[in-house]
Amino acid sequence: MQWSDTMDNALVDALVEQVNLGLKSDIGFKLEAYKATIKEIHDKCEILLENRHISNRLRTLKRLYWAIKDMLNASGFGWDANEKMVVATDDVWEGYIASHPYAKRVRRKYIERYDDLAFIFGNECAQGSFASMAYPSPISGKRHGRSEINSGDGSETVRLSSDDEDDHGCAPLIRCGKGSTHRATKA
Structure with missing residues (x-):
């Protein structure tokens, strides 16, 4: 096809x-x-x-x-x-x-x-029941989708909102795989 x-x-x-x-x-x-x-x-x-x-x-x-x-x-x-x-x-x-x-x-x-x-495939480094989130594009910084972090035990999901930003307007850093760090997106 x-x-x-x-x-x-x-x-x-x-x-x-x-x-x-x-x-x-x-x-x-x-x-x-x-x-x-x-x-x-x-x-x-x-x-x-x-x-x-x-x-x-x-x-x-x-x-x-x-x-x-x-x-x-x-x-x-x-x-x-x-x-x-x-x-x-x-x-x-x-x-x-x-x-x-x-x-x-x-x-x-x-x-x-x-x-x-990048939005569709870029967050595939998450494993098991841990992270499920959208990251900003490395090219445009455009953010897609929702942001959430599963606690890993399946008991709760933490949603990140604008209240979770640091003093520079950036969402918290999230570790994803070996050595890679991403900023979580706003809810």
């Missing part, structure tokens, strides 16, 4: 909505999210898809997101907010592509929805 830009945009819109509704768990989207996503794509694009189509495209988009995220964390790469693409010198690109062949697909590619992909 060939995905069009219109289909991809409908998919990303639907997935952002499903994450906001809490229909994504640590292991992926719930069946209800797949059904709603299929319906939204059908309504916008007049094409009938199955769960496997959504699942396959999710894998492709996740791979794209993590490839970009890894590049932006590597020395020599940056983000052009006007062009919405990863930028680097030719030497940096060639060296990186030599050891990361998938990166060739991202070179000079317009990535309109990176912020949304």
Whole structure:
């Protein structure tokens, strides 16, 4: 199946909505999210898809997101907010592509929805019953969704609100995985 830009945009819109509704768990989207996503794509694009189509495209988009995220964390790469693409010198690109062949697909590619992909896939470092939250995009600082931290024992959920900010208007830092730190978003 060939995905069009219109289909991809409908998919990303639907997935952002499903994450906001809490229909994504640590292991992926719930069946209800797949059904709603299929319906939204059908309504916008007049094409009938199955769960496997959504699942396959999710894998492709996740791979794209993590490839970009890894590049932006590597020395020599940056983000052009006007062009919405990863930028680097030719030497940096060639060296990186030599050891990361998938990166060739991202070179000079317009990535309109990176912020949304970061929202959909960027918080997947949470494990078990611990964290479930949306993070600000590393590119735009745009915040999505709700913020909550599960206590880990399943007994309570702590919602973060503007009252939880520090003196600079930043939400508390949350540890997520080995060494990575993120600011929780406002409720």
